[in-house]
Amino acid sequence: MDLEPERSPRVMETAVPSLPAAGEIESLSHTQIAQCYQCGKCTAGCPMAGQMDSPPTRLMRLLQLGDVEGALRAQSIWQCVSCQTCSARCPKQVDCAGVMDALRQLAYQRGRVSPAQRRTVIFQQAFLDNIRRYGRLNELELIARFKGEVFLRGRALGVLFEDSGLAPKLQRRGKLHLRGQRVKDREVVERIFARALNGGGR
């Protein structure tokens, strides 16, 4: 077995060749998925594990076995709250939260998002579109766009009334801004988005 010790960042870590199928995820997350030895510490600390179809340990195993498709379609990657507990506790320094990010990015770009998780994707997409327009978040417009899309695409009437009682309470507390902030140089923001989304760099 070729351990390539000269490439090892630490004595106890062996440099394992990238798994071909999971290579893109490894390069996006700068982590070595093959390092995972399935101890389950990530899942033990995950606040969402109880509700997940594939908790972090299982996602790592799917990727090790080359089932990238299965990992991309998992509900769990969108249930993840990005608390980073898995990465912080991994005894093998696998950045599980980074792998979650990479899986979400690829599932989104390749249209593999589980329909049950559409709501979360609508929110993230509405958030990015919002800052692309103004450079800073316009909360009211984000809420309107999010609720509108969830309603139209999911035929979910209830979403329109979620938290609707909060608006007057927020206004009384001076927390509601009818006119959102915007940056002066909105052109540079647009150029940054255009280049990044067109695969600027990678």
Next chain:
Amino acid sequence: MKLGYYPGCALHGSSNDYEQSLKACLGALGVELEELDDWICCGASAAHSLNHTLDVALPARNLALARRQGHAEILAPCPMCSMQLLKAAKAAAGDVELRAAVETIIEAPVDAGAGVLNLIQVFEKSGLDQIKSAVKRPLKELKVACYYGCLLLRPPAVTAFDDAEEPRTMEAVVAAAGASPVDWNYRTECCGAGMTMANPETVLELSNRILENARAHGANCLAVACPMCHVNLDMKQAAIEQRYGVRYGLPVYYLSDLVGMALGLPEAGLGTQRHFVAGPVSAKEA
């Protein structure tokens, strides 16, 4: 002390009570904040969920602005922002190819050595002994559950701040303000963060566990240093109580509220009357 200041979207939006609080408090400690000119959103969870390049480019642009405007250190009081800024600096430093790509995208050199501070670190820089000696009204009546949440501490390789499992820094600040930090279990558990809108059930469940554990350990309030934690634990507290049939009535203070009150600043100046759950101190003043 003079610092660059990156407020982030939340502090200029519905969490503007946090900005009011920290400006009043840090002003009293002689910390001068100079807001970055034309800062942009850090991308938050949306960028790191949907696009890797954008996730590095947006915060990197702000680091570049900080350097251009001559700030060696900036305060980013939102842990989502500070983590994003630190993560971008680290990513650019460790990947030459990515760094070059990002510099083209943001039309500026990336400042990989940028000093990004969270609110606790600014209190530490001011000196806890100085704070202690400036206390006019020790908060003896407050038993505080110090809640760190996620991104002040994690990922530790990025934040390089305190102990990710057994942090003590917030307790030290609270103690300097004359209050008593309580021992409890949920200091570093997640409240659901930015899922407030996308997945409200998750936020109610995770935040309920936190409030329940704080109360079980004798806390009569919580301290946070994060706008999202405050939204989920304070604004959503009534919804949590309704959902789980419980009654907490636990006020949630920004860390700067507690230090500010101890320094003798009026609560109206700190903005605590704009929180959703009224505190014992503000009840007494009113």
